[in-house]
Amino acid sequence: MALHNGLQLRAAEPGDVDQVAALLEARGDPADAVDMRLVVGDPDEGLTACGVVVDGARVVSTATLLRETVVIEGVQVPTGQVEMVATDPAYEGRGLVRALMDWAHERSRHRADLLQVMIGIPYFYRQFGYAYAMPIPLVRPVVGDGPTADPTVVVRRATPDDIGAMARLQDEAQSCADVRVPHSPACWRWLVARDGSSQLVAERDGHIVATCRITPPDEGVTIAELAGEPSATASLVAHARALGPGAIRVVERPGTAAFEAIRLNLAPLDGPDGIADWFYARVPRLAPLLQHLAPVLVGRLERAGLADRRHEVLLSSWRSHVRFSIGPDGMSEVISGGPEQGPVSKGGSGVPPDAIPALLLGPDGATGLEERLPDCWLGRQRELMSALFPPMTSDVLTFYLAV
Ligand SMILES: CC(C)(COP(=O)(O)OP(=O)(O)OC[C@H]1O[C@@H](n2cnc3c(N)ncnc32)[C@H](O)[C@@H]1OP(=O)(O)O)[C@@H](O)C(=O)NCCC(=O)NCCS
Numbered sequence: 001m002a003l004h005n006g007l008q009l010r011a012a013e014p015g016d017v018d019q020v021a022a023l024l025e026a027r028g029d030p031a032d033a034v035d036m037r038l039v040v041g042d043p044d045e046g047l048t049a050c051g052v053v054v055d056g057a058r059v060v061s062t063a064t065l066l067r068e069t070v071v072i073e074g075v076q077v078p079t080g081q082v083e084m085v086a087t088d089p090a091y092e093g094r095g096l097v098r099a100l101m102d103w104a105h106e107r108s109r110h111r112a113d114l115l116q117v118m119i120g121i122p123y124f125y126r127q128f129g130y131a132y133a134m135p136i137p138l139v140r141p142v143v144g145d146g147p148t149a150d151p152t153v154v155v156r157r158a159t160p161d162d163i164g165a166m167a168r169l170q171d172e173a174q175s176c177a178d179v180r181v182p183h184s185p186a187c188w189r190w191l192v193a194r195d196g197s198s199q200l201v202a203e204r205d206g207h208i209v210a211t212c213r214i215t216p217p218d219e220g221v222t223i224a225e226l227a228g229e230p231s232a233t234a235s236l237v238a239h240a241r242a243l244g245p246g247a248i249r250v251v252e253r254p255g256t257a258a259f260e261a262i263r264l265n266l267a268p269l270d271g272p273d274g275i276a277d278w279f280y281a282r283v284p285r286l287a288p289l290l291q292h293l294a295p296v297l298v299g300r301l302e303r304a305g306l307a308d309r310r311h312e313v314l315l316s317s318w319r320s321h322v323r324f325s326i327g328p329d330g331m332s333e334v335i336s337g338g339p340e341q342g343p344v345s346k347g348g349s350g351v352p353p354d355a356i357p358a359l360l361l362g363p364d365g366a367t368g369l370e371e372r373l374p375d376c377w378l379g380r381q382r383e384l385m386s387a388l389f390p391p392m393t394s395d396v397l398t399f400y401l402a403v
Contacts, residue, residue, distance in 0.1 A: 001103070003053065007060070009099050012040065012050040019059035020052060027086035031196030035399070036084055038193055039064060044186035050084070051103045053096045061087040061096035065104040066187070066399065070115055071180045072360070072392075073296045077289070079115040079181075080108035083399060101128040105284065114289045116282040117181065119402045125280050126354070132278035133357035134179065134394040136402045137252040139222060139273075140266040146241055146248065147234035147265045150202075153209065155239035158199035163188045165208035166199060166227075170397065173227035173256045177395035179361050187399050197224075197401055200239065202232040210258060212236045215401065220246025222403045226253055230261030237262055251403060253395070279396055281357035286315075287322050287336040289360070294331040297388050301326055304387030311384050314348025316340035317356060318375065321348075326388075344379035351376050365391035 001009045012020060017040060021033035040047045045066065053061040068079040082104045087096050105128075108116055118125060119136070158166060167188060174180040183191065191199055191213065202210040210228025214221050221240040226233055241248050250266055253259035283289055290297070301307045310327030321340035325332040343350045351359055351366070352375045359369060366389040370376045378385045 001099075003096070003099055004094070005055075007053050007055050007096070009051065009053050009096075009103055011048040012052045012059075012062070013047065015057075016050075016052050016054070016059050017047070020050060020062050023059055023062055023086050023088060024084055027089075029196075031194065032084060035190065035194055035196060036064070038190040039066070039084070039186075042186045042189060044184070051100045051107075053087075053091075053100065055091070059088075060091040061100060063097060063100040063104055065107050067111075067184055068117060068181060069184065070117060070361075071182070072293060073178055073299065075293060075296050077115050077292060078111070078113045079117055080104065080111075080113045081116065081118050081398070082120075083118070085120070098128065101125075105129075105282075109284060114284075114292055116284070117396070117398075118280045119398055119400055120280055128282070129284070130280035130282045131354040131357045133281035133361045134279045134392075134396060135276040135363060136279055136396075137254075138269055138276055139249045139251050139403050140269055142237060142241070142248040142250060142262075142265055143267045144265070146237050147262050149235040149238035150204075150231040153202045153204050153232045153235040155200055155202050155235050158192050158201045158211070160189065160192050162199070162201050162208060162211075163192065166201065166211045169208070169211050169227040170225065173253065173258065174395045174397075176255045176393070178392040179394040179396075181394075181396040181398070183397045183399075187397075190399060200236055202228065202235050202239075204229075204232065210236055212240075212258075213401065214240050214243075215403065217244035217246070220244075220248060222249045222251065222401070224251040224401050224403060225397060226250065226258045226262075227256065228258050230257050233258040233261045237265070249403075251401075255393075277402060279394075279398075279402070281361055283356045283360065285336070286317065286320075286356060287334040290322060290324065291331075291334045293360075297326060298331055300388055300390065306384060306387050311381075312347070313381065313384065313388070314340070314343050314346055315385075316343035316348060316350045317353040318350055319353065344377050347380050349378045349381050349385050359389050361392055361394060363391050363393065365389055
């Protein structure tokens with residue numbers, strides 16, 4: 001695709017890889033170059049996942065779209081995640097990442113993704129339709145000597161052969177979350193191969209009983225994605241402590257057995273450290289996503305005791321709206337339409353477009369959003385909306401750690 005001043009946007013080609021790696025390293029860190037080579041070399045992603053803007057033969061901007069799955073109360077939602085975004089300083093501010101985000105979103109739409117999620121620098125991605133949707137877990141320092149290691153457990157770095165066991169432990173840890181994002185099979189391959197973080201496993205009698213992911217021990221280790229048997233968790237923390245000097249920190253995972261086992265060994269957080277960052281999410285089109293979530297919505301209606309009759313739902317995002325009906329015999333087709341400025345007077349609700357990701361994925365639910373947003377009005381459908389869109393807990397695993 002031709003951009004201005006002779007620049008071209010296209011999928012990466014083999015001859016671009018070294019330049020993309022160098023650009024990511026220059027604008028991020030050396031681990032980003034390693035990660036990029038893992039992604040473009042993987043059969044599930046490949047070179048076409050990576051978009052570049054070139055000036056002649058020179059790569060001047062890049063972004064990569066990864067495949068993800070967001071699971072909402074058991075329903076899998078095909079999702080895209082944009083990562084590895086960078087522009088050469090000499091070409092900044094010319095709309096190159098805006099063009100690459102359009103390219104990535106079009107690619108995501110083409111393969112039938114219904115959602116995009118990502119971690120990113122503050123505010124920037126809101127300009128491309130993303131909104132802060134799910135809190136990122138807090139990171140807490142280990143106090144004192146930390147938990148006592150279980151002598152029956154051996155901790156070692158994971159190999160590709162351990163992926164199945166690690167994925168099972170992560171599935172168990174995520175089972176208590178309403179919204180979960182597991183690592184894709186490709187991501188597991190990158191995680192055991194990359195050096196930006198390492199995977200650890202704790203083994204007892206040849207069986208993997210716990211796992212976690214750790215950052216390089218340069219300035220103290222951060223332990224994330226802790227999962228598995230409670231007593232083995234202590235061994236993972238003790239192992240991380242032995243890797244080098246500096247504070248050990250643990251990413252919270254409330255409600256999981258592994259995290260609760262060491263909770264008392266962690267310092268409380270106050271001030272800015274106690275304020276969560278958030279994952280971004282983007283809902284490109286609400287109607288197909290709601291349609292896909294019909295089994296979830298019908299289940300919620302039943303659990304709320306509201307499935308005794310049929311309900312007509314009008315949900316306006318002010319500049320557009322959706323309508324559907326839901327009741328004891330299921331959910332109708334979701335119809336979308338244009339601006340709807342008076343939903344409440346018609347018995348419906350208004351939720352601004354930038355609150356839709358939080359409505360579907362976030363911890364506030366419809367009523368929590370109404371309390372804090374001046375342009376969120378639930379109207380006479382309040383009870384129905386709070387049943388259909390309750391507060392969500394989430395557990396999100398991403399290629400890059402949000403620490
Ligand atoms: C952040 C970065 C990717 C922006 O690339 P870019 O090609 O200059 O971005 P664009 O020109 O497409 O900017 C798109 C819009 O964002 C605005 N913008 C640019 N940099 C911004 C920033 N850091 N924060 C907020 N907005 C920004 C632009 O003004 C533009 O707005 P407009 O379309 O309304 O005019 C680039 O500065 C970079 O490589 N930074 C270092 C690496 C990095 O932070 N990567 C992102 C990791 S998540």
